[in-house]
Amino acid sequence: MVNPRDADLQVFTEVGAWEFIAELLEAGHPIQEIDLESPAGKKGYVLVTSGGEKRPEIYIKLQLGSGQVIGRSFHYSERSDNQRR
Numbered sequence: 001m002v003n004p005r006d007a008d009l010q011v012f013t014e015v016g017a018w019e020f021i022a023e024l025l026e027a028g029h030p031i032q033e034i035d036l037e038s039p040a041g042k043k044g045y046v047l048v049t050s051g052g053e054k055r056p057e058i059y060i061k062l063q064l065g066s067g068q069v070i071g072r073s074f075h076y077s078e079r080s081d082n083q084r085r
Contacts, residue, residue: 001076004052017074021060024049036063044072051076 002009003016012020024047025031032046047060061073 001058001074002052002055004050004055004058009052012074018071021047021062021071021074024060034061048077 001012003012003020005020029047029049032048034044034046036042036044042063042065045062045064047062048057049060051058056076056078059073059075059077060071063070063072
């Protein structure tokens, strides 16, 4: 996936993806809380943000567990993402 904030349109590295997520959170980007199906009974947190010009939105799903943030999804958004848990 292309990092929409990179002037050279380079793809995300793992570190770059986490930095991107941190920047969104620090900027107060909207977060949707969802009930996860797996593991049942746990909460997930979804962010959807611009993927850049002529690119789909970026879908990010996080989970909190064991004192850390767990990355569950990080990809271009698909229509069915809104139903994913």
